[in-house]
Amino acid sequence: MRSLSLALLVIVGCSSERPSSALDRVKRSGVLRWGGDIQGGEPYVFEDPKRPDGLTGFEVEIAEALARELGVKAKFVQNDWSTLVPSLERGTFDLALNGLEVTAAREQRIRFTRPYYLFAERLVARAGDGRIRDLASLRGLRVGTLANSLAWDLLGASGAERVPYEGQEEPFLDLAQGRTDAVLLDDIIVARYGNKPGLAVVADVAEGRYGIGVRRGEDDLWAAVDGALGRLARSGALREIFRRWQIDGPRQERLAEQGGDEAHPVGRRRPLDAHQLGLFLQGAAVTVLISASAMLLAILGGLFLAVARLPSPVAWRRPLRWAATAYVEIFRGTPVLLQLFVIYYGLAGVFPLGAYAAAILGLGLNYAAYEAEIYRAGIQAVPRGEIEAAHALGMTGALTLRRVILPQAFRFSLPGVANDFIALLKDSSLVSVITVVELTKRMTIAAVDLGDWAAPGALCALMYFAMSYPLSRLARRLEAHLGGPR
């Protein structure tokens, strides 16, 4: 009891020592922590090819200029771009500064400084694709963009099928491959990454502004940063940075004249309603579809691998056996995430698979290696005497395998296979990296949209549990059933 109250005292003591203002906190610590995503790439913030572990980009220069104005040093904090706002809210960094578009939904949660850059949402399609003209023409087509961006909201409103990406180059790679019909992204990104053979800019369909995000309630920090940004704009230092990065133009001229007071409401905050619930169910259906298909592939592939790995006196089987062993070791020994990337992006030139096919194939090939090991244990558990009895009846090796070994091995393997299916159900969330919107991805998108992680997170967890619990009950029943005397 005493130690508990002591602990409480320490906590209270700590919190009372917290600086009363955000600006004080920054000044006292001497660093201005700003959040961004290196994966966002050029020219925003990316790894400097000339300086190992150094960063470069126009936003690095803006951050450093702002820090100088405040008399502190700038410190970069890496964070997934699509979760910059929630990370800012929970205090991972002081500023969100990474091509963050000013939208009404974001303005309800964080406070934006005056905009520092005016950009266009640029529509790109394959050259000669006459279907794509403007936002309205995208209804029902597959359009790639960054999840939770302004473009994401615009596409949602236009009725397009949105394909979410984490990086900026992949949308254009997939467009060139024919996996999507168009890409809608900020003009800066299109200029850097959209120059692929066979792609053409269709039109600029909207304008947006990048602002610096500050936590609500930190008004003195907001005022200091906004003021510093105003000084940089007036002195011409800001446009000097843009000129250096070759992203200056008439739009920035206009921004300087407007001063950036005009409101630009796009998107609105939504509650977790029936529509969202429908989307969650859709995500769960994708999860089930991908998991079940991948498991089927894994079961069949694992069976082939396990049989190939059986010892055999036949000489030509030996290389097959060796190859099957190598397969199992390689697929078990490398991350499934890496395998998904390789199958979807790495092999795109040779096998241009769709995202669903790549997801099923990637998970299926990976789990086949695990299934093969489960079956191998199952095969070894078949009594040696029964195999001899089959031989004594005159059965060939193949017939013995089919009639005596595999039926029993499969029964011995069932609990392990059911357990693996449960694991696969949850590993299937990894396929969101190759643009498949399954349950977990649906949850993160909804959470950022709604500004709430608790309700979507709980709903998502509940749905996974509803899928995996019956399976785990089944696995336990199988174990009990097969564990009895044989």
Place this chain on the structure above:
Amino acid sequence: MKRLLEVDGLSKSFAGRAIFSEVSFAVDAGEAVAIVGPSGSGKTTLLRCLDGLDRADAGTVAVGPHRLDAALRADRFQTAARALRRSVGFVFQGCHLFSHRTVLENVMEGPVYVRRETIAAARERADGLLETVGIHHRASALPRELSGGEQQRAAIARALAMKPEVLLLDEPTSALDPARTDALAELLLRLVGEGLATVVVTHDHPFAEKLARRRFAMDGGRLSAV
């Protein structure tokens, strides 16, 4: 009588020690032969060599037109052994019934999948054989639900379903009480009377005496007539 099984100069050693050497004997149709000897005397290994389940170092086993020569190359030996087994039934000491199949399925397995009989024909014969060995009432039971004696009889029915000319039995009485042992001897005598050539390996001398007029003792790796 027709000569069915002919064993000639069969030898086998393990880790430099001879298990048996230069074993030769023959069994006619309708004849039962018993091989007796203490455990570890190598009589089970000899019986397994007769069916090609183990491979002798030298010598031949012949059943009708099928010859199993220990000097054959590994893959040819397996092929020859499979051909030989078409005429030879083997009943293991541990029975080794297929544990995932019922008694009836165990008996039908060979006829349907090896002899390629129709299911109906195999079923009819299996029913008859289960009657013969006296466990027809357990036809739909799984092996783990059977007593030792029932398992033994199911294993015999499974071997007989292949219509063998020669039946090899390894210690068939080890799981049986005296009454069951007598019943088994009577069953086997009936089959022998119908023309089956039978070799029984056992350490149960009274059983051997009841079953077989010709008996061999396995001693120091050699067979001697009793």
